[in-house]
Amino acid sequence: MGLKILTEHINVPGIETLEVYRKHGGYKSVEKAVKTMTPEEVVEEVKTSGLRGRGGAGFPTGMKWSFLAKPEGVPRYLVCNADESEPGTFKDRWFMERNPHALIEGMITSSYALGAKTSYIYIRGELMFILRILEKAIAEAYAAGLLGKNILGSGYDLDLHVAPGGGAYICGEETALLESLEGKRGNPRNKPPFPAVKGLFASPTVVNNVETIASVPWIVNNTGAEYAKVGIGRSTGTKLISASGNINNPGVFEIELGVPVEEFIYSDEYCGGIWKGKQLKAVVPGGSSVPILPANLILKTAAGEGRLMSYESLSDGGFVSGSMMGSGAFIVFDEDQCIVRNTWNYSRFYHHESCGQCSPCREGTGWMEKVLHRIEYGHGHQQDIDLLVSVAKQIEGNTICPLGDAAAWPVAAAIRHFRDEFEWHIKHPKEATAPGAVYRGQLDTVTA
Amino acid sequence: MAETKNEVKFSDAAMADIQRYISHYPEGRQKSAILPILHIAQAEFGGWVSPEVMDEVARILDIQPIEVYEVATFYTMFNLKPVGKHVLEVCRTGPCCLRGADQLIETLKQKLNVEEGGTSADGLFTLKPVECLASCGTGPMLQVREKFYENLETEEQVDAFLDMMRKSEVETPYHQAAYSKK
Numbered sequence: 219m220g221l222k223i224l225t226e227h228i229n230v231p232g233i234e235t236l237e238v239y240r241k242h243g244g245y246k247s248v249e250k251a252v253k254t255m256t257p258e259e260v261v262e263e264v265k266t267s268g269l270r271g272r273g274g275a276g277f278p279t280g281m282k283w284s285f286l287a288k289p290e291g292v293p294r295y296l297v298c299n300a301d302e303s304e305p306g307t308f309k310d311r312w313f314m315e316r317n318p319h320a321l322i323e324g325m326i327t328s329s330y331a332l333g334a335k336t337s338y339i340y341i342r343g344e345l346m347f348i349l350r351i352l353e354k355a356i357a358e359a360y361a362a363g364l365l366g367k368n369i370l371g372s373g374y375d376l377d378l379h380v381a382p383g384g385g386a387y388i389c390g391e392e393t394a395l396l397e398s399l400e401g402k403r404g405n406p407r408n409k410p411p412f413p414a415v416k417g418l419f420a421s422p423t424v425v426n427n428v429e430t431i432a433s434v435p436w437i438v439n440n441t442g443a444e445y446a447k448v449g450i451g452r453s454t455g456t457k458l459i460s461a462s463g464n465i466n467n468p469g470v471f472e473i474e475l476g477v478p479v480e481e482f483i484y485s486d487e488y489c490g491g492i493w494k495g496k497q498l499k500a501v502v503p504g505g506s507s508v509p510i511l512p513a514n515l516i517l518k519t520a521a522g523e524g525r526l527m528s529y530e531s532l533s534d535g536g537f538v539s540g541s542m543m544g545s546g547a548f549i550v551f552d553e554d555q556c557i558v559r560n561t562w563n564y565s566r567f568y569h570h571e572s573c574g575q576c577s578p579c580r581e582g583t584g585w586m587e588k589v590l591h592r593i594e595y596g597h598g599h600q601q602d603i604d605l606l607v608s609v610a611k612q613i614e615g616n617t618i619c620p621l622g623d624a625a626a627w628p629v630a631a632a633i634r635h636f637r638d639e640f641e642w643h644i645k646h647p648k649e650a651t652a653p654g655a656v657y658r659g660q661l662d663t664v665t666a
Numbered sequence: 667m668a669e670t671k672n673e674v675k676f677s678d679a680a681m682a683d684i685q686r687y688i689s690h691y692p693e694g695r696q697k698s699a700i701l702p703i704l705h706i707a708q709a710e711f712g713g714w715v716s717p718e719v720m721d722e723v724a725r726i727l728d729i730q731p732i733e734v735y736e737v738a739t740f741y742t743m744f745n746l747k748p749v750g751k752h753v754l755e756v757c758r759t760g761p762c763c764l765r766g767a768d769q770l771i772e773t774l775k776q777k778l779n780v781e782e783g784g785t786s787a788d789g790l791f792t793l794k795p796v797e798c799l800a801s802c803g804t805g806p807m808l809q810v811r812e813k814f815y816e817n818l819e820t821e822e823q824v825d826a827f828l829d830m831m832r833k834s835e836v837e838t839p840y841h842q843a844a845y846s847k848k
Contacts, residue, residue, distance in 0.1 A: 336692075342800070344800070346812045384740075462805070
């Protein structure tokens with residue numbers, strides 16, 4: 219059992235109430251920060267901790283905070299991104315549902331560090347039941363003097379509100395989120411200006427993921443230097459992993475960064491191995507946007523070293539033979555899963571979720587979905603594989619926001635590592651479309 | 667299916683919640699509250715937002731109706747046509763499919779005798795496949811209003827779920843208006 223920074227008390231009965239949460243050390247970081255530290259000191263601790271954004275990009279949080287512009291007389295905002303929508307990701311919902319005060323504590327301490335007087339938690343509209351849990355906890359925090367005017371007698375004022383989305387994956391992109399929070403369609407903004415200069419209501423704004431913000435109290439309580447000792451290399455601290463797919467124990471696991479991938483998949487402490495005694499075929503280690511890796515490459519890097527659950531190790535080999543940590547959504551495929559069908563499914567997702575602003579994404583995602591659909595349903599042409607690679611290439615890097623890249627990468631990676639399977643579908647449409655048919659030639663093939 | 671024409675009036679409880687959401691934003695930024703208000707409106711008026719309802723939302727927020735239409739049509743949660751009593755929002759995305767979401771959708775289509783997006787003849791169910799609902803560890807799953815129904819793996823589980831829904835009344839946070847009038 220590794221160190222539990224986020225989930226130590228998550229199964230304590232009643233932890234969702236202020237009383238029980240405080241009994242287990244809750245809100246200590248607020249007290250410490252507002253009474254004994256300057257905002258700059260809190261920012262310094264977070265910088266020292268090496269904490270990286272847990273939403274997917276992995277950008278150093280302390281650095282993001284230090285970019286925040288501080289013009290006189292202009293309000294600043296902290297916005298929590300609780301728009302968890304990346305396929306495979308469910309850690310934030312799981313966490314907020316069980317321990318809402320942990321997020322609220324993080325919001326107060328982080329808002330203090332940034333000098334925000336009003337902060338928002340933007341939560342995806344489908345999670346209205348979590349919004350109500352959070353609102354209840356916020357009301358308790360107001361009543362206890364932890365929110366509102368003059369928090370704990372420190373002179374610091376903060377209002378915290380929860381805002382629901384309306385069903386749009388794109389609102390997880392921070393500028394689309396801000397548009398949505400202003401009551402508009404979720405169309406991402408051109409950058410610059412960055413939110414740190416011109417964000418919510420044209421004011422300087424920091425947008426952070428739920429898990430990122432929830433990690434701040436521990437850092438403030440125990441120092442950034444202590445946090446930096448946890449994990450491995452530049453992957454400091456712990457990470458919530460959402461494990462799904464064909465495993466025995468799907469769920470959310472808090473790991474110290476650096477756990478071997480093989481242990482994570484097969485140990486009973488985590489995924490508990492592949493279900494029904496089947497073999498591992500592939501893994502998407504960081505949410506649907508990141509490249510899929512065949513079994514051999516997820517377990518070991520191309521150089522033959524055991525792969526670890528860390529930002530660096532998962533991306534070892536670049537996109538040729540590696541992938542990404544992303545949001546920590548670990549999607550496991552057993553030997554009976556069809557990569558073509560899965561890739562088509564993801565393409566449909568991105569086509570559905572493209573906001574339509576940029577032509578390469580709006581049109582390209584539609585093309586990829588269409589071409590993949592015809593391959594999956596037995597009407598593919600030999601040139602379709604190269605067509606897909608070409609469309610993916612033309613989307614990548616040519617859009618305002620990263621949704622284009624997120625749509626292109628899974629297609630490119632599936633073809634890179636499972637080209638045989640696509641070819642089999644095209645050459646043998648009858649066999650490939652038979653019920654339950656799966657291509658099995660790839661399981662032992664090294665494709666890097 | 668609620669009759670909304672010419673009588674769009676939010677309940678007092680809903681109106682209070684609307685005002686609370688508006689108060690969360692700075693002066694002159696009341697439009698920010700449009701999404702929570704559309705959710706409230708959908709819960710109040712039979713599970714969908716009609717043009718008349720959207721016009722009323724525009725009036726409350728003191729913005730142009732087109733500003734409400736363009737938002738309501740962008741976000742997938744807002745139903746722009748009448749729906750059945752229970753809208754089954756079934757996750758159809760990759761991780762759930764690894765655990766049988768395609769089969770769940772097929773089973774529901776057969777049992778309710780509907781196509782995707784359609785409403786059953788008895789008006790009880792609308793089948794609405796949706797994208798990832800952040801419940802990948804407990805798939806296949808679906809959502810009805812504010813509740814998740816998870817691990818729907820077998821036909822027996824689906825039958826039990828549908829039986830339960832047939833007997834269940836619609837509960838919303840405001841729980842009045844259109845539903846009880848039906």
